[in-house]
Amino acid sequence: MIKHGLARARASIRKAALTTRNLSSIVNYNNNDDDYVPNGVVYHNxxxxxxxxxxMERRFKVYVYKEGEVPITHYGPCKDIYTIEGRFISEMEHGANKRFRTSDPHRAHVYFLPFSVVWMVKYLYKPLTYDLTPLKQFVDDYVRVVSTKYPFWNRTSxxxxxxxxxxxxxxxxxQGNPxxxxxxxxxxxxxNTSEGFNPQKDVSLPEIHLYGGNISPKLLSPPPFNDPRPYLAFFAGGLHGPIRPLLFQHWKGRDDMIKVYEYLPKELDYYSFMLKSKFCLCPSGYEVASPRIVEAIYAECVPVILSDHYVLPFSDVLRWEAFSIQVDLSEIPQLKEVLTTVxxxxxxxxxxxxxAVRRHFVLNQPxxxxxxxxxxxxxxxLRRLNMRIG
Structure with missing residues (x-):
């Protein structure tokens, strides 16, 4: 039954894509959330x-395993830098919209392992040891429990x-479970594709930093579209990873139009700089993801992606080149020239x-x-369908 439903979904998607590429010819565009229809160059198709x-709305069902206890399972951080981890778990567990969750595992298309790596680090990791064995062991134990109790893991590995x-x-x-x-x-x-991320089966998750769990009021309503932005580009962040030292070497304190800080002085405001800048520099640190990308989208400050091996979120669907700029690391010394030629x-x-894409990066409750x-x-x-729609 599930396989037939997935086959019908694939067929309808392929048929729709071949029928027309202009949604405005078949539906009335409305910007309300309930009636929103994706259209325009920000989408591949x-x-x-x-x-x-x-x-997905018609068919998709997720079974959330009940095994495990709070806080490491069924709970996660819902504010600050790891907001997205806890909020997704919370929405799946307790969200008002039950459309996608099923209590019958035999009806499920996918099965969610509801553990929080953030809380594993908090409760299982011994600081400064850099020994991740307890995290890996917890993951392996959890998989062993559900694969022993239920038939679903073993039938698909x-x-x-x-x-x-x-x-x-x-x-x-x-890595705790191969x-x-x-x-x-x-x-x-x-x-990070250089560290085993496989975009054919894995999903890139946007990093969203919400102080206290909410979007900053300054980012809720960016300045009017045509208001001048006095700065060409802005970045403030710690000196770590292989990319930021190069950015600081060429641009920290060197140009009044490109504001690059290692640590922003206390009297200056981070979001105010974003709102006054045309471009927001988003270099990777030790890891490829950065909450600056989503913050830049909120601020309507064009993200400048400075990263190797990073698979951008929702890139199956979204054409990132339509609302951001990717700059090769070799071009960092010529960054001003690159940006002024836009x-x-x-x-x-x-x-x-x-x-147009902001709605896709906002966390709403509900x-x-x-x-x-x-x-x-x-x-x-899309991974469950095993198909590409780009």
Missing amino acids: PVAFYQSYLE GADHFMLACHDWGPHAS QLYNTSIRVLCNA TDDKYRRLKENLR AKRFDVFHMILHSIW
Whole structure:
């Protein structure tokens, strides 16, 4: 029954993508969340995405394993840098919208392993030892419990199971079980292809830093579209990883138009700089992901991606080149030249497209259609369908 349903979903998506590439010809565009229809150049194929999303709403069922106890399972951080990890677990466990969750594991398309790597680090890791064995052992024990108690893991070697982690050590924790690492869907902020992230089966999770659990009021309503932004580019962050030293070497304190700080002085405000800058520099640190990318989207400050081996979130669906700029690391010394060659027309289009994709990166309580929670689910849905729609 499940296989037939998935086959019908694939067929309908393929048919829709071949029928038309112009959604405005078949539906009325409405910007309300309940009636939103994806359209425009920010999507690889808006028709295929829309049909896939509708099929997900119609069919997709997730079973959440009940095994484990709070806080390491069924709970996670819901504020600060790892917000997304706890909020996703909370939405799956306690969210008002029960559309996607099933209490019958035989009806499920995928199975969620609801442990929090952040809380593993807090409660199991011994500081300064850099010994991740306790994390790996917990993961292996959890898989052993569910694979012994239920038949679902063993029938697919875990291919229809997923974990979600935003902590930098999420990929390392997943190494605790070889099948989880190699076969299951790993939803990770640290989506680094040089460290085993496989975009064919794994999902890139956007890192969202919400102080106190909420978007900063300054980012809720960015300045009017045509307000001048006095700075060309902005970055403030710690000196770590291989990319930032190069950025600091060439641009820290060297140009009044490109504001690069290691640590922002206390009298200056981080988000105010974002809102006054045309471009926001997003270099990787020790790990590839950065919350600056989502903050830049909120601030309508065009993200400049400075990263190797990073699979950007929702790139199955979204054309990142339509609302961000990828700069090769070799071009960091010429960064000002690269950014000033962006024409006014192109910059306007990039900024307009930022507004179009913002809804896909917002955490709502309760979750709303096409928001970040649903985009994560849709990425998992695509892996379960085993198809590309780009």
